[in-house]
Amino acid sequence: MADAVISFAIEKLGDFLVHQVNIRIGVRDDIRWLKEELGLLQATVELAESRQEEKLIRLWLNNVRDVANEAVDILKTFQDGQASLEQGHMDRFLNCICICKKEAQLYDIGNDIESLKKRIGVIKERRLEYGINTILAGPDLKQKERTFIRASAIDTHVDVVGFKDDIQNLMKELNSKDPPLKIISIHGMGGLGKTSLALKLYNSNELRHFGTRAKVCVSNEYTIKDVLKRIIKSFKGPQHEEYMSNMDEHDLRQYLQQLLENQGCYLVLIDDIWDIKAWNQIKIAFPNQDNGSRIMITTRNKKVAETVDKNCLAYQLRLLREEESWELFCKTAEPTHNLEKLGREMVGKCGGLPLAIVILGGLLLHNKSKDYWLKVKEHIWRNLRDDSVDIVEILSLSYKDLSHQMRDCFLYLARFPEDEIIDVERLKHLWIAEEFISEDEEGDGVLMEDLAEDCLNELINRNLIQINYSQLNGKVLACQVHDLVRELAIRKAKEQKNLVISDSSKHQPNLTHLLEGQRRHAIYDEIELSEFCFLPDSVEDLALSESGFTEDPMPSLGNLRNLTTLDLHQVYGGDIMVCSKNSFPSLQVLRLQKFTNLKELQVEDGALPCLKSFRIKKCEELKNIPVQLERILIQTN
Known part of the structure; x- marks a missing residue:
């Protein structure tokens, strides 16, 4: 990622030299020097990025990345100041004032670049002082940089290897003629194959007699309301989303219980439960009608597996x-x-x-x-x-x-x-x-x-x-993505300083503090969209998931001048979204998916000047697409 950041900075420095013709020669020379020096650093960075298991290399790369980002910020600050000077009619007196202000800005940018030059000098010295060149000269695990291969269709059938006895034992429990509701919990460490085994059982032809079935994943980040909704939708289909929109937890539990009381025997798979509290909050929704219904649970926690029910079969999955x-x-x-x-x-x-x-x-x-x-x-x-x-x-x-x-x-x-x-x-x-x-x-x-x-x-x-x-x-x-693989992706992305995750259930600090210095890949769960008016304008990629707003029309997302990608997924609230003229001057990609109640999308003249891709999916209430967006609409279903 540092390589990508430097490439972006070099591109911006080059554009600045082309378009800013009326600047002092000294400032121009400094910017040209900075562009060339970053280009020379880039060659070392490309090699260093393959050795980030070394903490020293990782810290050095972070310093290089910070310098590149700061160079872009310096240019942006200068260009924003120039734009403000050029707005409106100016007489001779105002022109003199603007010239003075421009000179002051050039003085500031010169000082800022001098500071960056010193920091680059320190970065080069540290590369020698701490033996970074020696580390990079050592043998590499990768023989050469490869691009991905042209891939043919892949085999999507994955066998569950090594668990024949386990499958037989668990199938016997699921197929037993015992009429009372039976709960079977499969437990073991992460990566053991609990979910794969449970899904193989759930999809087996031997369990065809369960006419009503549902599966849901709870995970470590959940709300009971969302879990109950997903169980109901798994039973009855996504068309129940609107019917459940105004239900609280109590209503949802009652509705699920009534739904199952009117059915025959049911089979439920509840995957990845982390704590007993989650189970205790949903178990009362599953009625015991002595009709042979079964519930499967998977968990990493042995204690959870053993305490879900006094008659539960707690089945520990072994290693291969x-x-x-x-x-x-x-x-x-x-x-x-x-x-x-x-x-x-x-x-x-x-x-x-x-x-x-x-x-x-x-x-x-x-x-x-x-x-x-x-x-x-x-x-x-x-x-x-x-x-x-x-x-x-x-x-x-x-x-x-x-x-x-x-x-x-x-x-x-x-x-x-x-x-x-x-x-x-x-x-x-x-x-x-x-x-x-x-x-x-x-x-x-x-x-x-x-x-x-x-x-x-x-x-x-x-x-x-x-x-x-x-x-x-x-x-x-x-x-x-498997939980353990996702944890690696999050850790690496945070090291690259391109990700921040905000989860309101974990009582994290305010968004401005979280996003400071972050440019892309932000996720927000269960948060009111009104909080986003304080986002810093450095954000380039914003993904909002399961977020809501109470105002209508939807409130502004702040002055996000650099935002290029906005991905809104499963948003709830009002029925009007307005894109005003100055909201998203750099936005290239806009995606709306599962937008509950969205009926009208308004785009003012001159808004979204850079938009190249507009996609909507599962926004059933949205009937009319603005003319400005019809020509770039990729998909609607």
Whole structure:
């Protein structure tokens, strides 16, 4: 990401030199020097970004990134000042005042650049003083920078390896003739395959007699109201959204209970419960009618598994055995015969954890050279803990093996809420809008959408993205990210200073403080949109999820002059949204999805001058699209 920040700064410095012709020679020379110096630094940064496991390298990159961002801010401050001077009619006296102000601004920009020059000098000195050049000169895990491969349709059927006995035991419980409501809780550590096993059972033909069924993921970030709504929608379909819009928790529990009392036996899968409080708040909605209904629960917490009900079957999922681990690895890495010994040694250090095995397999799938596998093994051996490799280390290793382009796309996944089912078309167009997907360098006419599809498929093949839903021909329509993989993406994105997550349930500080210095990838859950009038104008990419506003029309989102992407997902409240003339002067991408009650979209003349992409989805109440937006409307359904 530092490489992308520097490229952006170099581009802005070059534009400034072209368009700002009436500036002092000294200032022009300083800006030209700054542009050239950042260009020289960029070569080192490209190499350093592949070695960020070294804390020293990471800190040095942060310093470089800060300087590049500050250079852009200096130019922006000067240009904003120039724009204010040029507004309106000015007589000779006012012209003299403006000339004086311009000279003062040039003096300020000169001082600011002098300060940056000193900081760049310190950065170069530290590179030598702390031996950063020596670290960068060492052997690299990656033999060369690779772009992603042209991907064919991928196999979307994933076997649950090694749990035949577990499946039989659990199926026997689910199919038993005992009439009382029975609860089965599957527990074990993260990455063990609890969800995969539960879904295999849930989708089994052997459970066809459950005419009414639902599945929902609770996760660590939840509200009971939202969980209840999602269970009801899973039972009855999304058309119930509007009917439930004014219900509180009590109403929703009663409605769910009444709904199930009028049905036959039901099957419910409640995935990823973190605490017993969540279960206690929803369990009373499930009636026991002695008709053989069943509830499956998955959790990492053994105590939760054992206390959900006094008659509950708490089933602990085990780690894979040696041969089961090897079978799973072979399905993902497809090792050749001469690599079997090396592969078995590495798999043995995964401790039988399925997620660690498939991530390792995805890492090794794309390079079958013995030298590469040896380098991966050496890295694993250097980071063993209690003779086993930590899953976090394997995830980090897989991340470091990605190209710069692929890393940008992977880190972007951190902006989506936990356990979110991600619409693939939405994801690909956001990647393109953020310019993570670049034109094909070979010039063979490949469309950007196809390149984004290749990127998605490679991340799936590396097991960094999980398929949620696909067509029979293998085309993926929806995907998800495992909790542990998402945690890595969040951590890396925060290190790159391009992500901030605000969650009102965690009582975080005010938004202005959170967003200070952040430029993109912000997520806000369960927050009133009126809070966004205080956003700093440095924000470039804003994603609002499950947010609301009480005013009508929708309040202004502040003076977001640099905002290029606005993604509004599942927003509730009033029925009018207004885009005024000065709201979003730089906005290029606007996406509205699941906008409850939105009936009218007003766009003033001259508003959204830079908009290139407008997408709406599941906004049933919105009937008329403004003429200004019809020509760039990509999708509506």
